[in-house]
Amino acid sequence: MxxxxxxxxxxxxxxxxxxxxxxxxxxxxxxxxxxxxxxxxxxxxxxxxxxxxxxIRYCSRCFNISDEEVCSICTSSQRDTSVICVVENFKDLLAVENTGQFRGLYHVLGGLIAPIENITPDKLKIQELIQRVENENISEIILALSASIEGDTTAFYITKQLKHLTHLKITSLARGLPIGSELEYADEITLGRSIQARVAYGI
The missing domain is CATH 1.10.8.420 (RecR Domain 1)
Known part of the structure; x- marks a missing residue:
């Protein structure tokens, strides 16, 4: 044709x-x-x-896609404001949200660290995440990142940046997700169980 x-x-x-x-x-x-x-x-x-x-706008707090300055999740009184789930993008946020297993807040990084593709930490919303954790009453962050080299690199970097906050609990999704898979393609049951069975993330 x-x-x-x-x-x-x-x-x-x-x-x-x-x-x-x-x-x-x-x-x-x-x-x-x-x-x-x-x-x-x-x-x-x-x-x-x-x-x-x-x-279209992006939430000034978590960088989720939004119609307003601050998204409906961040302004909801029904969310646990002491826990932040860190995701790569909006699609991953929806994947986690659709499990119905998480009632905290989110932080959208806008990508993953990938030096080969010239995606460095300064090009992501990592510094904004660190500022949120330091300035808000956050007790835990969940690293809900894809089980890939880029996801692990990003999780490692974030953990190092936050290691001075001794009160902060850092967890990652349980490895029920296939290595190398993208979070958005995981079925809701597997993803929901991974959230419930999350484990401490260690360097």
């Missing part, structure tokens, strides 16, 4: 095909589907995407 009867269709297919997991054939089917819908459907979709891109 290399050419289309309309330059407009070709442009739309090219843009949609840039989305992860969508090839040109799938993009073409999506474009044809959109053409069959009422004009209002496409307009509403375009409006929603534009508002998403222009108005």
């Amino acid at each position: 290399t050419s289309f009867p309309s330059k407009l269709i070709e442009d739309a297919v090219s843009e949609i095909a840039k989305l992860p997991g969508i090839g040109r054939k799938s993009a073409f089917r999506i474009v044809l589907h959109l053409l069959k819908q009422e004009t209002s459907f496409t307009e509403n979709l375009t409006s929603a995407l534009t508002r998403l891109r222009n108005q």
Whole structure:
């Protein structure tokens, strides 16, 4: 599928095909589907995407995706404010939250330390995490990071940065998760049990 009867269709297919997991054939089917819908459907979709891109915010406290300055999790009176679950990204936060086993707060790092990819600690929200732990009444942080070299490197670095806080308990997810797997692909039962059976993280 290399050419289309309309330059407009070709442009739309090219843009949609840039989305992860969508090839040109799938993009073409999506474009044809959109053409069959009422004009209002496409307009509403375009409006929603534009508002998403222009108005989405990140929580100033935990860096979760949010509609407000501080996210609904951080402002909830039903959360345990003494425990912080440290995750790589928003998808991992949702994975943990969907288990229903954790009622504390979160901290989204925005990635993992990966020197080969030029992702150094200063490019992540690690310093902000340290400041939270030092300034708030935090008794435990859970390192809910992927069981990978990058995840272990990041956990090791964070632990070293916080070792001066003798009152702080540092735990990680129980290794019921497969080594090398991504947290977002773990099933909820396995992930929930890993949270409940978390263990002390040691250097």
